[in-house]
Amino acid sequence: MKFENILEEIDGFGPFQIAITVLLCTPRIVLPCHFLLNNFIAAVPPHRCDVSALEDGGPTNLTQEQRLTVYVPVREDGEPEPCEMFAEPQFQLLANSSNSANLPTIHCQSGWVYDNSTFTSTLATEWDLVCDRKSLTKTTSSVFFFGVMVGAIAFGYLCDKYGRKNTLLASYIMAIVFGFCSAFANSYVLFAVLRFLTGFGLTGISINSVVLTIEWVDTSHRSFIGVIGGLAWSVGNMLLAGFAFLVNDWRTLIMTVTAPLGFAVLTWWWIPESARWLLANGKVERAQFYLEKCAKFNKGQKLSSKLKAETLSNIEIMEKQDKNYTYLHLIKTPKMRRLTVLTGILWYGVASTYYGISLNISGFGLNLYLTHFIYAAIEVPAKLMIYCFLNIIGRRKCQAGTLLLTGICIAVNIFLPKGLWHVRAVVAILGKGLSEAAFTTVFLYTTELYPTVIRQNGLGYTSFMSRLGVSVAPLILMLEDVWTVLPQIIICSVAIISGLVSLLLPETLNLRLPETIDDIEKPRRNDISCHSVEASGVFLESKNTADT
CATH class of the missing domain: 1.20.1250.20 (MFS general substrate transporter like domains)
Known part of the structure; x- marks a missing residue:
């Protein structure tokens, strides 16, 4: 007998499976909030050179607008140049509208002034990741996804060795700890490291939530479960736009999208271990416990006598036979x-x-x-x-x-x-x-x-x-x-x-x-x-x- 036959016996898509899917929706909703978070926390608002601390060396009592005219070139669209300023103050521009295109310029000397009408604070405004350093805003996204990539390898191994449920809890804790810590990072390097570790932890949630639902559902409903998981991602993606609109500070936004994992930790206690994994690792009694729980939840009755320990032990042997394959068999x-x-x-x-x-x-x-x-x-x-x-x-x-x-x-x-x-x-x-x-x-x-x-x-x-x-x-x-x-x-x-x-x-x-x-x-x-x-x-x- 195969494990799929047991699922058919106890109803492979009943209230038990639906409950697992619902309990795992919250962490799935969090995933896109982090995966696409860089669209908002790394946004670069309009900016210009800060000229407030510069000495005029010419006419006194200049207004802010006149000071900008003297020190900051103007682009063709009429907006101030974001990364350059005049090498010397151009006071003649106050008297006439002569072309400033050919006047010598230098990079901003005293930092930048940012337009905070859309974002109160972003990575760019926090650490001046603009002009020559603007590539660092997108680099944080790559660093995060490199953590996700490494996590895919690590959690793929840990998931098989220590079980889906235990690894899922470790993923929850890692994502919460490193997610909140990244919101308090006081340097760009520390933030990048913490985002890498956050991505690493979130990968465990992605892998285990899918595996747990798939391994508890019969074959005919796996496509439906895939749709539900995909819709949870889309819901989280839409919620991210709402969260970002309401929360304009990047540190607060990171904490906002990480907080729901606290609820996920509370619901973790009701999530069952994969009975298939338990059988494959010789844990027949625990597998029998969860299968009986599933049968009672779905059909209101105990596991039938022919599905007791002896039959489950036979499935255990068959499942172990399927464990003798490695990545090398993909290319043999x-x-x-x-x-x-x-x-x-x-x-x-x-x-x-x-x-x-x-x-x-x-x-x-x-x-x-x-x-x-x-x-x-x-x-x-x-x-x-x-x-x-x-x-x-x-x-x-x-x-x-x-x-x-x-x-x-x-x-x-x-x-x-x-x-x-x-x-x-x-x-x-x-x-x-x-x-x-x-x-x-x-x-x-x-x-x-x-x-x-x-x-x-x-x-x-x-x-x-x-x-x-x-x-x-x-x-x-x-x-x-x-x-x-x-x-x-x-x-x-x-x-x-x-x-x-x-x-x-x-x-x-x-x-x-x-x-x-x-x-x-x-x-x-x-x-x-x-x-x-x-x-x-x-x-x-x-x-x-x-x-x-």
Whole structure:
């Protein structure tokens, strides 16, 4: 008997599973609040050189406006130059409107004055991360995602060794401690280190919340659970815009989005350990305890006698047999190597595209908060739409189509004039929704591509490639200083290339899930009836077993 048969016996999608999903919604909502937090805490408000402490050496009693005229050049759009000032005071500019374009300038000597009408305080205003140092604001995002990437490797191992529930608690505590500590950092270096550790801790929440819900739900409802998890992300993303609008200080904002994890710690006591993990690690009695709890919660009855310790011990042996595979098995055989390379490119492209768009939310004529909210809200219909199309046109066409259309939207915005900001905003929002649809698809598609015996290792590897793409995305956006449209060109190219790569993968619609590596190496028949006959055989076999 397989573990899936036990889930069917005790109802694999009842009140017990729904309760687990609800309890894990709060930490899932927190994730996007931190992952996209840099859009607000690292915002660079309008600024100019501070000339208040400079001696005039000329006419006295100058007004503030006259002082700016004497010391600060004016750009073509009429705004003060943000990073330069005149090398010498230009008092002649008070008497006439002569052109100041050719006058010698130097970098700001006494700091900057910031426009605090939108943000009371950001990383840029706190440590003067502007002009020559403005790249450091985006670097904090990359540092955070490098922590997420390292955490994906570490927690993938810890999750299997020490259990899902214990590791989840450790993740909660790490994220709370380092999240709050980062709000009190008194230097940029310390803040970057603490953000790295915060990202590390949050990864454990991301991995364990998904694994726990998936391992307690039967096969037919896993897609639905994926939708619920995705919608929790979208809700958190929309809430971030509201939090940032109400809280204008970066330190307070970090504490605001971290605080809900305190509630998550309180609800942790009601979250069960994964019975599948307990069986795989020889903890039969504890697995039996949770399974009986699930059966009573779902059906109001105890676990049937045929599912007692002896049967669970047999499942334990079968589960342990599935534990003999490592990451090396991803590249040992030819078709597995091909699958590994293609899915790695695909995940890197999907993540890099999604975050490349999500972290670049200016330039469309809308304020920062509204743009972020619309970007988040468009994800909801995108998630619901893509799950309809997945069962109509298949996984491969959905994956390729969403990525190629995302690339086309980015390309269109490269050529649209900035004066058509409303058209550019619509195209950008459409591209954001498509990129989210691509992210939703890749989770399901990859799960169906990898065989059962190595599926977790495959998802761990693709998660690492995803985090790599996320870490690189903020660095790509910094290339706008080299050429304004260069980041868009790179993100567009990555989206199109990864979309074309997905066409090289096999279709999985209406095919049975591969169980072993041999199922990948040997061709499978693309036949629905074959799947149906096999399913019927499994049903009859399980029925006969039950009758005996």
